[in-house]
Amino acid sequence: MSELRDLYQEVILDHYKRPRNFGPLEGADHKAEGHNPLCGDRVTIYLVIEGDVIRNISFQGAGCAISTASASLMTEMLKGKTLTEVETLFGEFHAMLTGDPSQPADPAQGKLAVFSGVREFPARVKCATLSWHTLQAALKEQKEPISTE
């Protein structure tokens, strides 16, 4: 049960049940859709970018607890961040998800450290990263929906 509790931490369940920054964003200047064909999860990321700073961000979609909470927490984390900071955060986040489960989570991850339990569940890494990959696609103005496959 403890590994499951590590995966489904209170913060994750809270963001799953009450996702933050949910719904289309008025005045969004960047947008992309992401899709995980294995489980049918879909997410759309909306962005307002000023210079190299994310002024506003929201998401919409249907997915599992991990993907929904990851999208929700990502939108909370990234408001006001520069694009370089976003890149660094995603790199560290991805490294944490695929890293050694016996090591403590990187404190630099802040709130995102609640996803450290995903390390024990390799099949769920894609759920946690779907919104981040979609964010990257939105920043690159990719026209085709991105896919985790």
Next chain:
Amino acid sequence: MKSLVTTSSSVSPALISSAGLDVARIREDFPILKQKVHGKPLVYLDNAATSQKPQAVIDSEVELYSEYFSNVHRGVHLLSQRSTDAYEKAREKVQNFLNARSSAEIIFTRGTTEGINLVAQTYGQQHVQAGDEILISEMEHHSNIVPWQMLCAQKGAILKVIPINDEGEILLDEYEKLLSERTRLVGIVHLSNALGTVNPVQQMIAMAHQRGIPVLVDGAQAVPHIPVDVQALDCDFYVFSGHKLFGPTGIGVLYGKKELLETMPPYQGGGDMILSVSFEKTEYNVLPFRFEAGTPNIAGAIALGAAIDYVQEIGLDKIATYEDKLLAYATEVMAEIPGIRLIGTARNKASVLSFLIEGVHPHDIGTILDREGIAIRAGHHCAQPVMERFGVPATARASFAFYNTLEEVDALVAGIRKVQEVFS
């Protein structure tokens, strides 16, 4: 055809064993079932995705490769003769299993998917013209949708879809209306992998035949659970996969009526499908070899034969009776759990229990059950149009085989309660 699932509330273990199946002994034949997963006994309820293999099937491949393996249909030496005999014997076993008139009507394929593609790209290429229609149902697996879409795109033909009701049953009145002068073929699933519905294929075939329309039946999910008689059904094509029938992956079967197969152009060109080749002209081989270009999956066919022997020794009638009781019990105890919604509640069902838990995504159900040692499928089951029909992105699916037990159903229920506890 199986009976309706009407077993009343108190399915006791005694009643289950009265189906005449010694499940405890049967489980001994499946080495993989003895293991633990995450420290819990494996409860394998993903049989609609693929089934586990009895020792007899595993041994048949070991025996072939260690004692008499060689290529088939081409050697004068002893090993080649023995391999050829075993390969052709497997074809006869399939013939007998489906009650086909002739072993020439049994084509070995890679699986159900290849069987459907073969028919689409041979019979379909030959008979479908611009403006013609192919008729399939709303509950088809992607493998019985996409090959027809590809053919329609090539020919300018139209794919028509028979709607289903909220229980997941074909609307036969709508089907009747959709059978038109332009319909060139009907493709219909026998047992739905996503809903568990057993379709009235015999009746549907008769309705199509009244208008001279041939019917392909996708039996991938049906053959492990329902006795199939292609002559009684009078289907024109019947396709299935070995791996869902306790055989290996990479082997499957296309049954086709001889008079149809004989007029169809070849699917792939190569060795074994020819009688003679010169640079000016090639003469194609007779049935069934004309549709089996190249060295076939010899071990796969022989092991599929062993799987058929195994299933027939138990008896598909007994298997169907036992599984009906298992499914009825599972349906009943699941329905008692608050917050559960069953997807697919047809009157005539087999083997499959698709469900949702309120407030929990199927993917999370799958992860939590896995930690309890319970293997189920979470997703769209390669049937996205069905998911759309029911307005859900995915479901969790438990699917049964004759080696599953009432105790395993109880373990599933306990697992679901754990899921609800984690998400409470």
